[in-house]
Amino acid sequence: MAVKLLLIALLALASSNAILASDPSPLQDFCVADRNSKISVNGFPCKNMDDVKAEDFFFCGLDRPGNTTNNVGSAVTQANVNQIPGLNTLGVSLVRIDYAPNGLNPPHTHPRATEVLAVIEGELYVGFVTSNLNGGGNRLFTKNLRKGDVFVFPQGLIHFQFNTGKTNAIAFAGLSSQNPGVITIANAVFGSRPPISDDVLAKAFQVDKNLVDWLQAQFWTDNNY
Template structure:
């Protein structure tokens, strides 16, 4: 199983590197992130090259399943610049996603990355929604995926994955940014702090303000660890 996980991870990374990265191209061999620096730039400043070690380009543990004991029955394990400082300026990252039966990675976006997802185990129903089309409206693209299938979610578009099988499912995804970010739609709309005005949301969703107040009072699960 460990070998299979490694192969699928390498495939996802290689696939996403072929996509035009949304991050700037590097101007040197590497720029290992100094995560302790107090300097604020668009990315991370570089460590002194003399202090760089092989461990700056390494991460273990993706052979272990994430904990899906939550409301969504899913767990996203990221490997971005915050976990591997050597990814800084390279325009690429990786996630492992575990889904229990009926597990959902809910509608969300990555504001800075395209995602290519490969199913390692199980079956997933996946899809994404386009931005506003000419003439209005948003188009939904969906697909039922099985082991070995691959699907691409374009940069910035709302997308999701749902485990339709009776067993656990596993997927790996490569993303075209060292730090793609994630905006989970329901959490952002109903769980922001401070909350968005219920007048605004009631009008936007064409529902009563009491329903908005109820939604804002709920606990919105974050499956990104």
């Protein structure tokens, strides 16, 4: 009986250590990113406390519209750890998204963050697609948003926003990562360098290889700044 209790205790301890192996929150007030450090870690190493300044927690420019004169008619102005070093380890970031009439923030994913989007001006048609469902298929959730409306895009799922109004639209979005990452689906599939084999893509999309070759020859806009 004593042996069984000891084994149970050891299993519980091992399980507890596994759960606590990743810190759920920062272990200090802040860890301002030292982008000049040659140390490689998951994120950025901390700047020396004596070198930290108020500017490390500051970013200006989200009052200015992004340049939407591109193929998709949208611009994403990012405010993550790459722009604000003080966000390092804090698990949050922000973007401003501008849309010309008929402008699209193309289908994309954030591999490291959930996104909550608020419409500031204009009208947007937004949506996301679930991962593969049991038995096949992917479910689409969409909503038409107006000024003041909010919509959530779960982490890692493909989502988009489209300006359905006749005027420019503006949205702000918070993301649950200091560095959410973005994978624009069309750019990744047809604009990778070197390109994915047209045999692979033709079979995956069930289309002729000539169409794949044509798509790979296009200019794929990156609307993130």
